[in-house]
Each structure stands twice: as structure tokens, then as C-alpha cells.
Amino acid sequence: MSRSLTAQERLRRMLAIVPWVAGQPDGATVEEICQRFDLRPDQLQACLDTVFMVGVHPYTPDALVDVIVDGDRVHIRLPDFFTRPLRLTPAQAFALLAAGRSLQSVPGADPTGPLARGLDKVAASLGPGTPAAVEIDLGDASADALATLQRAVEEDRRVELDYYSYGRDAHGVRTVDPWRVHAQQGQWYLDAWCHASGGRRSFRLDRVHSVRLLDEHFERPDDDGPTEVFRPRPEDPRVVLDLAPSATWVVGQYPVEAVEERPDGRVRVTLAVAARAWLDRLLLNLGPQADVVEAPSGLAGAGPDAARRVLGRYGG
């Protein structure tokens, strides 16, 4: 925090700092206050210089906030106001509970640990409907697989995955260097270097059947930033689709490379096809809401071909 704080930023802190310091029987050190409330010592000093003039009419000593700085210790004594901090706003309470419940929902979390206890206390103090107000499910993953992968990430150990590739509709075993485990959009993912494909890949944990921790260690590359869940490669074939207005969710869901509104209200998009099964599913799902406008010869009849294969199961 290098810039100077606005009056409102100072007020937000001071309405919390003043009751907290006043509640410490022996006061608190400047260092501790700065750490707890995210301030530099000079910023704290400027705030304290102000607070020490705050009070109520007639502003006699007994009606003022009493601030004593004794070496590096700060003591505050209060008249009858500012003895408690301001209540949490709904946005603050929500941010805290949603983050806490998320971490508590991770498979393997301790149901009676400090986080669970802290959340229960905070929720109970907020309002009648708060304890059950927010439920979080970050996605399906087995506690064992998650624990093994988190350990592998921490120890830079290679792992072997039994994995079902949804895009290719195929089962297989992969040896990977696990970089990071994270949850987003309702799924758990492992970002890793995949030795079979010689590239960085994201694996969905609900498609990992088992994980074996290997003894080999790997070198983490300098640049191991977030892996995209799906990144089209230049050599992937491209298809051009016209989407009905009801199917334009596709634009938000997949990395489309060109979007063009058509005069008839349809939207023309270009999509990279990394795996045939992915395109088959998309076209079967969209049905009459999508038309293939352009496709390389191998993919031109993808929708009708896939539909005929499925119809084979229905005696068609």
C-alpha cells in the first residue's frame, strides 16, 4: 500500500482498530496493529494523531478517545462509544462465508477444525438465517486422489493417472508432472505437464480414476502460470457454425476464434476442433440450433454421422 489512504479508507480501518486496541488489556505494539490491519507504521501514526482529537461535546478529556503511545506500544481508552466494531455489511459477510464454506467443502477438510469452528461462530453472530445461508460444492473429486495430487504438487513428484479423456472418448494411463490443483466452474482440475502429449494439460479430477505417486521428482519450469483448460492448437482443424440465438451460449462456453452477427439473427462462429468426439457431442446437443457452414472434408458430415451412429442403438 504505497499511496496515501483516502479519508474513507482510514475511517474503515479506524472503526475496527480503535475497538480492537481498546479491548487489549496491555495495548498492542505498532507492528502488530500494522500487520493485522494492513497499514504502514507512518499511516498508523497519522491515523492515531487524528483519533486522539475525536470525541463528543463538550470535548473535555473524559469525552475524548484517549490514545497513549508509549514507545512502540499503543493504548486506547474509550468513553462509551467505539467499544465494538461496526457490523459486517451483507457483502462482507457473504465474501467471508462463501470463501470459508468453499474451503470447508474440499474433500478431506476437517469438519471440526478451526475453520469449521470459526465459520460456525461467525454465522451464528450474523442473523437468524445465516448458518444455512450458503452451501458450496466445488465439484466431484475423491478425497484420496485430491490428497495424493496435493502432496505430489507440494513435493514436486511425478504421478501416473488412470484417466478418461472425454474429448476423445478414450481411457488411458498418463504420466504427468503435477503443477497445481484448483477448482473452477464446478470442476476440480489438475494442471500438469503431460509426458504422452509433450505439453501442458488440464485434467478433470472427476475423470481421474486413480492416482499413483511415483518416486521420481520433476523440475518445475519457471513459467508454470495458469494453464488454460482448453487451448486450441494451430494445427487443429476449424469448423464454422451458424448458431441460432438460443445457442449463443456456445460463445461463452468455448474459445471461439471469430464471431459475426448474421442478418437473419444467427451468429457465425469459428471453433477449433481438438477432438472429434467433442464436435459430435456439440452438434448432437445443438440439433437444429446449429448449421455447419464450413468444415474440412473429414469433419463435414460430423453431425449426421454421429446421429446415425447413436440411432443404431435405437434400431434405426
Add this chain to the structure above:
Amino acid sequence: MAQSDKLERLMNLTAALLHAERPLTADDIAERVTGYSEGREAFRRTFERDKDELRQLGVPLTMAPIPGSYPEEHGYRIDRTDYELPDPGLAPDELAALRLALQAVRVGEERGDGTEALWKLGGLVGGGGEPAASTGVPGELASLPPDPSLVPLFRAVTERRVARFTYRAASGSSPREVEPWRLDYRRGRWYLTAYDHDRGDERNFRLDRIHGEVELDEPGTFSGPAPSSPDEPDEPWAFGEGDAVTAVLRVDASHAGLALDQLGAHRVVASDDRTTTFGVPVTSWPAFRSFVLSFLDHAELVEPAELRADLVTWLEGIAAGSPDVGGAG
């Protein structure tokens, strides 16, 4: 030093209103609170801005009649019970665990709200800096998407306020009046479980289908949720309206594990070496059709006959390559 003057004035105003035994008029405030400049017009302008700033922070600054005034006068007050955070009595390890949660999970786009909540509860304790920096693992374990309706609906749930909003369903947009019971994040989306006044029943709403503002009634306008039903729908095909039909789906052994993960073992009705059969309650057929088709030719919808026939019609339309075949519902 303008920022310091303003901080002093805002704190003096807050202190005066917390301390006063009766509501204070603007004249009282001009007279008794230091930091306001002389002159009526200058006072009025500054005081208006200060009230707004305090309310933005969540300070419950309200107007109330002044007891004993005749003719009745109104004044400003801050009710102590509404202002003061009850002490939840957090132990240091609990405060540290909450801080860790805020570092590991990003809720929406900014982190300021959670941090300020921690200040009020005793500040930032434990850890600090980059979590797990030694391993180079980024600290963020999960992120939850933002939605403009989240905070208003959270408020409605915690304070038991009846809520009104416009909802887009397959059948069109309609105004809804509900008793909000719970917010759920599942499968990457936010949902509201609520009692729907017009339909006289419990309903699930997707937050991304709420259109425009959520309006809230006063606190305590309903008495609380019914006991939660054991079988909460969390599948996209359970979010339609009307009665559920039971769909029977037969999945090849090669893909049975995948189906089991998504449907749950309690849905299995038969299983042998070659296939596993599931019975699934369905209220939204388009959503279930997508699910069935995601198995490509590794699964077959056995019953009910009319949905099976509808699926065949859907596939025949695609097989014929005609864009004009109408889709079912």
C-alpha cells in the same frame, strides 16, 4: 491535511450519534460536532456528503422522531444494537483459518470485502504473504463466479426478507415473489432455493436467469425455511417445472463409471458385465437429452417411450442434415 480533518469530522459525527440519548437535529449537529465550517449552506453540503459516506460503509444512520418534541421534530440517530458487531469470540487459530480461506478462494472479482470483514473480527492473523510460496504453488485453490444478485439474496436469506425479481425460464419471463431459504453453488453455478408464493411450493432458481434488480421487503417478513428435503436437486434436468418422469438410461460398462459419478449409486436399478441401468427423475427434458447424448453411442434411453421417440426424432433431424426440423421443447 484535508483527509485527516475529514476523518476527524466523520468519527466525531459517528461518536455523537452513537453517544446521544435522543435523535439529534441538523442544528444540534452543527452546534455540537467539531469539524464543520461556519455558515449554514456550507454545513448542509458537507453534512449531506458525510451522511452518504457513513451509509456507504454500512453505518445504520436513520431518522427518528425526537421524544417530547411538539410539534414533532425528527432527528438523526445511530442505533447501537444495529451498529455494533456482536463478538463471535474467535480464537486466534479460527481467525487465521478464515484468513487462509480468503486467500485460497476468490469470491467474485475483488477481495476487499472479505479482508474488511476480517478487520472487524480482529484483523489479519497467521500466515500472511504468499501462501505455500516455498512450493511455488499459486495460493488460489478455487474461484467462485460473481453475480449481481448474490449479495441482495444473501441479505434476504440471512435477514429473512421476502424478495421479488424477474425470472427467465424456458416458458418465458415472469415476476416472482419468494421467501429465500438458501444459496447454493454447484456445477459451476449459483442457485437460490426458495418458497415461491405464487406457485405455493419450493423452487430452485438459477441466479444467472434473474433479470434486473432484486427487491427486498423488511427484515423478518417470513419465519424461516422448511426443514430441508434430503434429496436436493443438483442436476440440470431437475430444474424444470411440473411433475418429474422417471427416465431409464442404459449405459455401456466402458462408460458406466462416468455415469455413476454424475448420477450417484442410488440411481442404479440394474447392472451386469455389459451395461448399467439408471432410473433418473427428469423435469427438464432438453437438459436430460443433452446428458444422454454426451455418451454418444455408449448409452440408450430405454423409457419412457415418448421421450425415447422424441430423442429418435431429434437424431433423425440431425441425420437428415436439415436445419428446419423442429426441436422438442
